[in-house]
Amino acid sequence: MPTAFNFAASPFDCLTPAEQALVRDQVDIAYFRAGETVLASGQAPTHLFVVIKGFVQQFEPGDDQQAVASYGPDDSFDGRALVAGRASSRFVAAEEVLAYQLAHAAVNELIARNATFGALLFSDLSNKLGAIAERQSRHELQSLTLARVDEAYLRQPVFMDADADVLSAVRLFREKRTNTVLVRDGGRHGVFTANALQRAVLDGRPLDRLPLREVASFELVTVRASDPVGDALTVMVRHKVHRAVVLDALGAGTIVGVLEALDLFSFLSNHSYLISRDIAEAGDLPTLARAAEHITRLVALLARGGTRVGQIASLVQALNARLFERAWQLIAPADLVANSCLFVMGSEGRGEQLLRTDQDNGLLLRNGYAAPDDLPALCARFSEALASFGYPPCAGGVMLSNPAWRGMVSEFAERARGWLLQPTGEHLMALAIFLDAHAVCGDAALLAEVRARLFALATDHDAMLARFASAVEQFAAEDAHWWSRLLARDQPEREGVDLKKQGLFPIVHGVRSLALRAGVPETSTAARLDALVMAGQMERAQANDVLDSLHFFMDLKLKAGLHEMDTGHAVSGRVDLRRLSSLERDLLKDTLDVVKRFRRSLRSRFHLDQI
CATH class of the missing domain: 3.30.460.10 (Beta Polymerase, domain 2)
Incomplete structure (x- = not known):
């Protein structure tokens, strides 16, 4: 049996030593001639294939002209067909191919033993990305900005009626060692702070006769206890406030505490709050x-x-x-x-x-x-x-x-x-x-x-909308070249690829086109996708895949840009494929496939073949 199986390649890099031994015991080697069908559409698969040498192309049923995906050394296919019981695509050897064959029963046993292996093998894109998160270090998993708001230091809410006077509120400040009082006024809540006290003093009326209702602010900035701390920080920066009122995680609207910016800053241990303050005071x-x-x-x-x-x-x-x-x-x-x-x-x-x-x-x-x-x-x-x-x-x-x-x-x-x-x-x-x-x-x-x-x-100009949307095809002709670059292992020094052309642009502009057609006013791609789903213009599953792909491309570009900065180079916006892990290359294929399918749906929606 083969002993050189590469356990550093995804999804096998998450296996335990005992699970690796199972693979060695159950794997065999197969040979396919150039042009030979490895797995036919509709066929019940008996093995998971892992390419050793050569390339395999995947074709959709009825379309033998353009491959939708390619698989090179260390790439595996078709895990989804094993689960479904039959292949939905045709896999053809583009040249002579040597491949490992891992029996269906062995794959099932690995899935039963190792949930991460199963997720990386055949799950949809969002679950694969979730599996990556689970595999990151404990420090990354517990990144403080991902912690819930109620895991940060929340100050207990202190309430007073709106009819109470300012002087009583100041006394409560001292008694409770706080500088924030929540004001009840019928069915609404407001906030009275030390800053509001300055306005009360300048008002000129005696503080023991000035009701809180007249100096409190009733435009509360709120977050939920279950929100990520990073989102709470963004809310404070956007609204230019130093505190947020925290509501219960269940959405009942119950106030459970007050999150102060300084407390949040101490929790995060980074300079986000200081940056915002420095900008405001510049x-x-x-x-x-x-x-x-x-x-x-x-x-x-x-x-x-x-x-x-x-x-x-x-x-x-x-x-x-x-x-x-x-x-x-x-x-x-x-x-x-x-x-x-x-x-x-x-x-x-x-x-x-x-x-x-x-x-x-x-x-x-x-x-x-x-x-x-x-x-x-x-x-x-x-x-x-x-x-x-x-x-x-x-x-x-x-x-x-x-x-x-x-x-x-x-x-x-x-x-x-x-x-x-x-x-x-x-x-x-x-x-x-x-x-x-x-x-x-x-x-x-x-x-x-x-x-x-x-x-x-x-919304009344169908021809214009079609021309507008047709820009998503601007770089489509480069797909074949792009795929060959992705599968190549010997790119010249510092040569990279531009993810904007093949990934970011078709997603951003495609969603922008759909939003324009539907009259969606939102500007972010995420908000546009949500609005399109709510309006019945897109299925939630497709919207999730498109957004996950967008964020994956953004993440790859960010990592590449930070590396360029660290090495003294200008940020180019290009990604060096040689620096990608096996798992990242696998996910890149998945996300590019999402882009291809999204392009096809846009062609149909806007009748781009008729332009």
Whole structure:
């Protein structure tokens, strides 16, 4: 029996010594000639195959022209067919193939003994990713940002009636050693804090006659006890508050405690809160530049600590929004800030940016507002400031400094209307960029107005929507080359692949196209997918696979970018396939297959074959 079986390859790298011995006892070797069918569609499989030498291609029933997947040395197939009882695809030797054969009974015994092996072998993408998480180190599994809010230090809620006076609340501060009192006023709750006490003093009325109702804030920021700590931190940053009221995990709305930002910061033991505070208190642009650098360090810290990539991106979006907002406040006069809306686009607008990339931003002005004469200079200064923070100028000029990306609401809405009515390649690109717009400073209602006008027009233009969606096919012709690169083991030094073309772009733009067609206003890919499912426009299983694939691609890009930074290279956005583990290569095939199937569904939905 073979003794050189590679137990370092997924999914066999999770087996115990006893389970490895079982494989050695049960495995055999098979030979297939070039062009020979290894496993036919509809056939009941008797073995799991593991390629030793050569390549095997997988074809869908009725389509012998284009392989949907390829398997090279150390890759295994078809675990799902073993479970289902018959193969749903045809597997053909692309050249002479040597492969291990592991009997069905042995595979069943391994699955019964080792749940992780089973998940990695035949489960769907989400379960495979879950199995990876279980295999990470204890430090990663217990990453503090993944801990529940109720595992952090919660302060016991202290309640008072809204009719109580401020002086009584201050006495309670001292008695309970707290600086936060929750105020009951009929069916609503508010909060009275030490900061609110300052307003009460400045009010001028005697504190023993001033009811809490008149000085408390009734716009509570809440989180659930079951929420991840990292999500709670993002909520505080986004709402610019130093505490959140914690509700019970069951969703009954019962207040169970108060989470203070300083307590949360102590729990996390990182600089997230300090970054947010430094941005808020920054009095000049150099201070903001230092904060931007700290954001990048925080991303590296969280990534290496095992934090989910979606959670990191959400926190980065919140911190960057604060950064851009403060920069604009330092540059623009207060009157301009109040009568405008600064917005960001691209991955920043979708909340999917991790490491700093090119600028994508714009500015809307309130109709009728007389903008200052030096508006062009102010916008140019803002673009220069972001460049000094490490956000390079956009090669396509999608920035405030470009007059095409600023203007009155009415003129910008007319410009966007032109993108729809004259759908040239350039206009459709501008439309795609703008659809991801997210307000970060000023009056967000200005952006909402332009977007509402745009959606009202877009849903009535089927031909335009089809042309818009057809961009998902832009890099489809490179699939075969991409797959050969994935399976090759001898790429030249530092040669990498661009996951944006084959992975990120078709997902992001495909979901964006579906959202535009359905009138979904959300900007993040995750929120768009949820809205599409709720509207009956997509099955939940497909939405989950698409989102899991997106996050997997983002995670690979982040790891590659951090490695480039650590080795003194500029972040290229490319991934070196040689650095991927066997399991990562396996998952990359799965996620690319999700992208292919998603493309096919888009072709059908938008009738792209007729364009």
